[in-house]
Amino acid sequence: MINGKQNxxxxxxxxxxxxxGMEQAPGSFTENVxxxxxxxxxxxxxxxxxxxxxxxxxxxxxxxxxxxVALVAFFYFYxxxxxxxxxxxxxxxxxxxxxxxxxxxxHSIKLSSTTLVIIGGFVLLLILDLILRRSTFSGKTYLxx
Amino acid sequence: MxxxxxxxxxxxxxxGDVNAYTFLVEKHKDMVFTVAMKIAGNxxxxxxxxxxxxxxxxxxxxxxxxxxxxxxxxxRIVYNTAISKLRxxxxxxxTLQPEITETYTLDEIVENLDYYNVDEQKQMVDFxxxxxxxQEKLIIxxxxxxxxxxxxxxxxxxxxxxxxxVKLFRIRNKMxxxxxxxxxESLKKMQP
Numbered sequence: 001m002i003n004g005k006q007n008x009x010x011x012x013x014x015x016x017x018x019x020x021g022m023e024q025a026p027g028s029f030t031e032n033v034x035x036x037x038x039x040x041x042x043x044x045x046x047x048x049x050x051x052x053x054x055x056x057x058x059x060x061x062x063x064x065x066x067x068x069v070a071l072v073a074f075f076y077f078y079x080x081x082x083x084x085x086x087x088x089x090x091x092x093x094x095x096x097x098x099x100x101x102x103x104x105x106x107h108s109i110k111l112s113s114t115t116l117v118i119i120g121g122f123v124l125l126l127i128l129d130l131i132l133r134r135s136t137f138s139g140k141t142y143l144x145x
Numbered sequence: 146m147x148x149x150x151x152x153x154x155x156x157x158x159x160x161g162d163v164n165a166y167t168f169l170v171e172k173h174k175d176m177v178f179t180v181a182m183k184i185a186g187n188x189x190x191x192x193x194x195x196x197x198x199x200x201x202x203x204x205x206x207x208x209x210x211x212x213x214x215x216x217x218x219x220x221r222i223v224y225n226t227a228i229s230k231l232r233x234x235x236x237x238x239x240t241l242q243p244e245i246t247e248t249y250t251l252d253e254i255v256e257n258l259d260y261y262n263v264d265e266q267k268q269m270v271d272f273x274x275x276x277x278x279x280q281e282k283l284i285i286x287x288x289x290x291x292x293x294x295x296x297x298x299x300x301x302x303x304x305x306x307x308x309x310x311v312k313l314f315r316i317r318n319k320m321x322x323x324x325x326x327x328x329x330e331s332l333k334k335m336q337p
Contacts, residue, residue, distance in 0.1 A: 012255050013317055016324070017289035019263075020270040025178035026192060030170045033199045037166060 072106070148172045151215035158206055166206075170199055173216065176291060177223050183286045184227040184279045194230055198223040213300065221301045224283050231279055254324050261331075273323035281316045288313060 148168060157165035177198060182191035202209075202219050209218060258266050274282055280302060287293040287301070295313075299306045 009251055009317070012251055013320070014289045016255065016258070016270055016320070017274070017285060019258075019266045020183075020274055020290075021267060022175060022290060023179040023182040023191070025174040025195065026188075029174050029178065029192065029195070030167060033170050033174075033196050034164075034167055036196060036200045037163065037203045 152211055155206060155209060155211070155215060158203070166203055169215070173219060174199075176216075177219060179290065180220060180223050180283060180286050181227055183274060183282045184224075184231070186275050190230065190234070194223065194227045197230075198226045201226065214297075217297055217300055220283075220287070224280075224301060227283075228279055251321055254321060254328065257328050258324070269324060269327050272327060273320045276323050277316060277319060281312060281319070284309060284312055285316050285320075 148171075151169065151172070154165045154169045154172075158169075174195070178191060178195045181194040181198070182188065185191045185194055198219060202222050205222075209215070258269065261269070274285065277285065283302065284298055287298050288295070295306050295309050298304075299309050302309070304312070
């Protein structure tokens, strides 16, 4: 009985509210939305790509890594040049010490080819992750550690 | 115009076809605009709210995982956008306290409304709805205009099912009270 009364009232209210009716979106609504969608999406992509290529972090990283790799290679293959006493009588002992310290560090690092491959793969995965993240603009990492 | 399922267009947009979003907008624009209109109370704000909601939905489409219906999701965005806009503009100043009508029963209200023409009836119901709080406007629009089930309304508003039912009860009382007042005012104007 109570449910019946409630249902009837409910139906009456439905009729009442329906008198208010559905509204119709303006004629140019879809067009305006799509214009706004395109306006909003373009700057977002540009800003993301801008941060990727011109924020400076990437370039700085590349330059710093290149310098590090060049220095390591230089000392590894041509480090003996620092032992030449005629090079500079004042700085020669300093350079000699530096060379010896670097030589000790380099010789203490024993890397097998397997380790090198693992490290190389790891670096490659990091770079791929970075590229994927930037290209999809989602900011989420695909690699979980 | 016959539309495909929402997920069809969503997948197309996600795969890079921006124009597929046009169909989603076309499909849902009237209901989104209606909800925005009921909450905002004027066409200018409603258009802005509805447009913002569609743009926000597009921007977050990557996060849409098909767990909920697209409509539930977009209506939640509309609701949040509208509430945020109303807070900024402070449009929702008028509120009506619920009171039990004694002069007119619901039957009598419905009966008396029938003496007015369609436009006048619409005007009265719009006015009564306009006195509701934004969330109540949304609930009543979804429940009575869109025949949306209580659990879906609860999902959109973040309320519990029982809370939505309680609010529906209060909304009916408020509407009844507002309509009663309008009918009485109208009768006073007619009397010499």
